[in-house]
Amino acid sequence: AQKVTQAQTEISVVEKEDVTLDCVYETRDTTYYLFWYKQPPSGELVFLIRRNSFDEQNEISGRYSWNFQKSTSSFNFTITASQVVDSAVYFCALSEGRSGYSTLTFGKGTMLLVSP
Amino acid sequence: GAVVSQHPSRVICKSGTSVKIECRSLDFQATTMFWYRQFPKQSLMLMATSNEGSKATYEQGVEKDKFLINHASLTLSTLTVTSAHPEDSSFYICSAREPGRVNTEAFFGQGTRLTVV
Numbered sequence: 125a126q127k128v129t130q131a132q133t134e135i136s137v138v139e140k141e142d143v144t145l146d147c148v149y150e151t152r153d154t155t156y157y158l159f160w161y162k163q164p165p166s167g168e169l170v171f172l173i174r175r176n177s178f179d180e181q182n183e184i185s186g187r188y189s190w191n192f193q194k195s196t197s198s199f200n201f202t203i204t205a206s207q208v209v210d211s212a213v214y215f216c217a218l219s220e221g222r223s224g225y226s227t228l229t230f231g232k233g234t235m236l237l238v239s240p
Numbered sequence: 241g242a243v244v245s246q247h248p249s250r251v252i253c254k255s256g257t258s259v260k261i262e263c264r265s266l267d268f269q270a271t272t273m274f275w276y277r278q279f280p281k282q283s284l285m286l287m288a289t290s291n292e293g294s295k296a297t298y299e300q301g302v303e304k305d306k307f308l309i310n311h312a313s314l315t316l317s318t319l320t321v322t323s324a325h326p327e328d329s330s331f332y333i334c335s336a337r338e339p340g341r342v343n344t345e346a347f348f349g350q351g352t353r354l355t356v357v
Contacts, residue, residue: 161348166350167331167333167350167351167353168351171347215284227274227286228335230283231283232283233282
């Protein structure tokens, strides 16, 4: 069975601080996909990134960066120079690769509060 | 990117009535759609997988007679909460994937906040 753990329930930072959101996953599959989504107060889910299990390259997109380490089953997300608009709940999710329509298993989410 | 539209975004209904939520894929045909439920400050829990032209597959613990799912066309899936009670108040969100694109990101609707009074 697959499982995603986001141990940090809530993180509070001051604007311009860097912050890392942790994600640890469990799966028996060798092929799987990892995702990060942002959920602002309005409720919609905003896709941030997808990474497959065969690509361990770290990725940077503007102020966002992701560190994927299979050895520790982690897929951590770092926001550099955080801004108030980054305040949201962030979900890490896992999809196993056996089926083209496999569902997403979500972590419990980390609420990020960025104060001015 | 693909767009999934969900309607209504917010609904308040009286206890005992039924509420229908629509999920539409706007620029692609979705043979499979997913329905999730999210309680306040909690994660998204998969309720059911909606398959076009066939019966939905429900997750364990989800009452299929309570949460009716119909996927009558390739672009529309509906979730009907029957005889709603206050404990059904929650945030419901659907998602869909483009056929043939294995494990791409799932596109999510805007979500529906249901309040049963």
